[in-house]
Amino acid sequence: MIVILKPNAPQDEYDKLVKWLSSFDVKVNAITGTQKQILGLVGDTSKIDIEAVRAQEIVENVQRVQEPYKNANRKFHPENTVIDVEGRKIGDGSLQVIAGPCSVESEEQIITTAIAVKEAGATMLRGGAFKPRTSPYSFQGLRADGIELLLQAKKVTGLPIVTEIMSLAHIDLFADVDVIQVGARNMQNFELLKALGHSDKPVLLKRGLANTIEELLMSAEYIMAGGNDKVMLCERGIRTFETMTRNTLDISAVPLLKQLSHLPVVVDPSHATGMTKLVEPLSLASLVCGADALIIEVHNDPKNALSDGAQSLTPAQFAQVMKNIKKQADFMGKNIG
Ligand code: PEP
Ligand code: MN
Numbered sequence: 001m002i003v004i005l006k007p008n009a010p011q012d013e014y015d016k017l018v019k020w021l022s023s024f025d026v027k028v029n030a031i032t033g034t035q036k037q038i039l040g041l042v043g044d045t046s047k048i049d050i051e052a053v054r055a056q057e058i059v060e061n062v063q064r065v066q067e068p069y070k071n072a073n074r075k076f077h078p079e080n081t082v083i084d085v086e087g088r089k090i091g092d093g094s095l096q097v098i099a100g101p102c103s104v105e106s107e108e109q110i111i112t113t114a115i116a117v118k119e120a121g122a123t124m125l126r127g128g129a130f131k132p133r134t135s136p137y138s139f140q141g142l143r144a145d146g147i148e149l150l151l152q153a154k155k156v157t158g159l160p161i162v163t164e165i166m167s168l169a170h171i172d173l174f175a176d177v178d179v180i181q182v183g184a185r186n187m188q189n190f191e192l193l194k195a196l197g198h199s200d201k202p203v204l205l206k207r208g209l210a211n212t213i214e215e216l217l218m219s220a221e222y223i224m225a226g227g228n229d230k231v232m233l234c235e236r237g238i239r240t241f242e243t244m245t246r247n248t249l250d251i252s253a254v255p256l257l258k259q260l261s262h263l264p265v266v267v268d269p270s271h272a273t274g275m276t277k278l279v280e281p282l283s284l285a286s287l288v289c290g291a292d293a294l295i296i297e298v299h300n301d302p303k304n305a306l307s308d309g310a311q312s313l314t315p316a317q318f319a320q321v322m323k324n325i326k327k328q329a330d331f332m333g334k335n336i337g
Contacts, residue, residue, distance in 0.1 A: 001040075001045040001050070001062065001063070001064055002038060002039070002041070003017075003021070003038065003041065004059070004062070005036065005038065005039065005059060005060060006058050006059070006060045007036070007037075009037065010058070014037075014058060017056055017058060017059070021053075024043075025044070026041045026043035026048070027041070028040075029041075029042060044070060045068075046066075046068050046070040050064060067217070067260070069218055069261075071225060071229065072220045072261045072263055073217075073260070074259065074260060074261050074262045078262070079262060080092070080093075081229060081230075081262045081263050083202050085178050085179055085202055086160040088123050088124060088337060090266075090292050090293050091263070091292050093334065094334055094337065095287065095292065095294070095325075095329050095335070096292065096294075097122045097123050097293065097325065098123070098124040098125070098126045098162050098293060099120075099126060099296045099298045099318060100114065100125045101127050101297065101298065101312065102128055102131075102270075102299070102305065102307040102308035102312060103128045103142075103305070103306050103307045104127040104128065104142055104146035105142070105306050107149055107152065109299075109300055110127055110150065111149075111152065113299060113315065114153035114156065114157045114159060115156065116318070117298050117318060118159055119319070120319040121319075121322045122159065122298075122322070123159070123337045124160045124161070124162055124178070125153055125161050125162065126161075126162045126163070126295055126297075127146070127153070127162075127163060128141055128146070128163060128164050128307070129142055129144070129147045129149075129163050129164070130143055130164055130165065131307060132183050132186070133307065144170075147163060147174070147176075147177065150177070160179065162178065162181055163180070163181060164181040164182070164183045165180050165192065165196075166183070168191055168192050168195050174201065177201065178202070179202045179232075180196060180201050180203050181203075181204045182204070184236055187206060187208035187211055187219050188208060188211070188215070188219060190222055193222035193223050194223075196223050196228060197222060197224065197225060197227060197228045198226045200228060202230040202231075202232065203223055203230060203231050203232070204234055204266060204295070205219060205233055205234060206234040206236045206268070207233070207235055207236060207253070209238060210239050213253055213256060213257065216257075217261060220233060220261070232264045233263050233266065234265075234267070234268055234295065235253045235257070235266075235267050235268070235272070236272055237249045237250070245274060246274025247273070248272070249273065251289055252289075254267060254290055255289050264292040265291055265292055265293075266291065266293040266295055267282070267283070267291045267294055267295070268294075268295045268296075269282035269286065269296065270295070271297075274310060274311045275310070276311060276313050279313060279321060280321045280324055283296065283325055284324065287334070288332075296321070297313065298315060298317075299312035299313075299314070300315060301314075
């Protein structure tokens with residue numbers, strides 16, 4: 001971090017600032033130029049609030065030269081993090097495909113869909129039990145019963161389950177869930193992130209609708225700061241001026257996240273576009289860009305789905321998409337599963 005001081009800063013203010021900055025366990029190097037006095041901070045500056053430094057009376061400007069995230073930063077952890085979910089490895093160079101309905105709706109729906117996605121080659125099952133809906137009058141999910149149904153589907157298929165948590169109050173209900181999803185709308189629910197930091201469950205952290213890549217990494221940092229380093233970063237599309245698609249898939253986020261962080265990267269082409277026809281091309285693009293996993297919505301009867309039917313593939317469509325994903329994975333020398 002570089003701190004540029006205002007000209008003629010009073011000595012006592014200067015001493016106070018240096019003392020305060022040194023209290024963060026960093027080395028403070030003073031550089032006196034002809035025009036300006038500069039402080040160069042060396043060490044781990046991630047605990048220093050840049051805005052608090054900027055607010056100091058004698059400070060003219062501050063610049064970070066190091067990212068504010070440390071645990072998630074590839075600079076401090078060059079090897080890829082590999083997360084093991086019941087033997088499925090995420091981040092080891094293979095590809096995992098998480099598939100299933102947006103919402104768990106009934107025993108028949110989730111079991112039928114789980115069997116179909118497994119047959120087509122999916123390696124994990126998704127399904128929302130707690131649903132973050134824009135309207136309070138829309139289907140809100142089967143809640144605890146939904147988790148029970150997912151566990152039944154896991155028994156039948158052997159597929160590990162991924163499901164979304166919306167509140168800290170429900171954390172005990174997730175004891176047998178394999179991967180806890182934090183949805184886009186909760187990416188900055190910091191109390192929830194802190195609680196998941198104290199859990200040993202893998203977390204699939206989705207990027208918020210209007211959040212930057214750095215904010216996504218800082219949310220991962222919240223979980224990791226608590227001791228849980230099993231975090232997957234998920235690009236699921238962001239809000240832009242474009243209205244043709246539900247969101248805009250920020251495909252550049254995929255290789256960028258892989259460069260900035262050692263955490264596995266997951267892409268959700270379903271929520272990114274809202275259109276079944278775009279799921280295959282964007283899945284293939286994600287693979288080429290280095291995604292470690294895909295999360296795809298599949299429903300046994302999309303027309304009658306209680307949520308996200310327009311973006312949900314039928315089992316037959318999913319099987320076709322999987323064929324082409326497999327071709328691409330083979331070409332890249334990647335195993336699925
Ligand atoms: C979901 O996975 O069904 C979901 C609600 O996702 P997102 O948080 O990305 O909107
Ligand atoms: Mn959905």
